[in-house]
Amino acid sequence: MKLVVGISGASGVELGLKFIKYLPKDIEVFVVATNAANLVFEKENNIKEVFNNSKIEASISSGSFGVDATAIIPTSMNTLAKIACGIADNLVTRVASVAIKEQKKLLLAPRELPFSPIALENMLKLSRLGVIISPPVMGYYSNSESLEEMERFIIGKWYDSLGIEHNLYKRWS
Numbered sequence: 202m203k204l205v206v207g208i209s210g211a212s213g214v215e216l217g218l219k220f221i222k223y224l225p226k227d228i229e230v231f232v233v234a235t236n237a238a239n240l241v242f243e244k245e246n247n248i249k250e251v252f253n254n255s256k257i258e259a260s261i262s263s264g265s266f267g268v269d270a271t272a273i274i275p276t277s278m279n280t281l282a283k284i285a286c287g288i289a290d291n292l293v294t295r296v297a298s299v300a301i302k303e304q305k306k307l308l309l310a311p312r313e314l315p316f317s318p319i320a321l322e323n324m325l326k327l328s329r330l331g332v333i334i335s336p337p338v339m340g341y342y343s344n345s346e347s348l349e350e351m352e353r354f355i356i357g358k359w360y361d362s363l364g365i366e367h368n369l370y371k372r373w374s
């Protein structure tokens with residue numbers, strides 16, 4: 202599976218990093234962060250490549266590269282609005298627009314509190330196009346005893362949406 206992970210400048214960039222960290226090793230991961238995310242990272246061994254956000258000519262910018270799924274974690278309201286309007290002015294917004302046009306899985310994790318009506322309208326518009334709108338919302342039925350456990354639960358839910366196998370949380374039974 203070819204998976205693109207975008208990181209934008211909302212609070213919780215570490216959730217994006219942990220999302221990458223827990224991925225099964227057989228997934229090819231391509232990472233791009235917006236300038237606002239202000240990240241410098243070269244980490245886990247299964248990251249195939251870390252792209253510069255302005256490198257619009259990158260492989261993942263083309264539908265022909267064959268990305269299977271894209272996740273933007275966290276998604277800032279700015280990046281959300283651009284995606285909802287079809288703006289592709291950097292590599293993160295471009296990979297999102299490619300996922301939509303190619304009808305591939307696209308998961309957005311909008312982070313803001315509270316959400317404005319504008320953000321909610323953008324989310325509804327995208328949801329109706331099949332985009333998975335999955336904000337980092339805590340689930341107390343997971344019986345998490347630490348922030349780390351709660352994060353693993355949320356990341357596990359994201360993996361579920363993308364069809365990625367994991368053992369990050371105990372399923373309800």
Ligand SMILES: Cc1cc2nc3c(=O)[nH]c(=O)nc-3n(C[C@H](O)[C@H](O)[C@H](O)COP(=O)(O)O)c2cc1C
Pocket residue numbers: 208209210211212235236237238276277278279280281312313
């Ligand atoms: C410390 C910090 C936290 C921020 N948290 C959020 C947030 O939770 N949600 C959000 O939409 N924007 C947040 N912002 C504002 C965005 O970074 C800003 O709107 C930026 O233009 C987003 O750019 P990008 O979409 O290209 O990443 C935050 C900014 C800073 C400096």
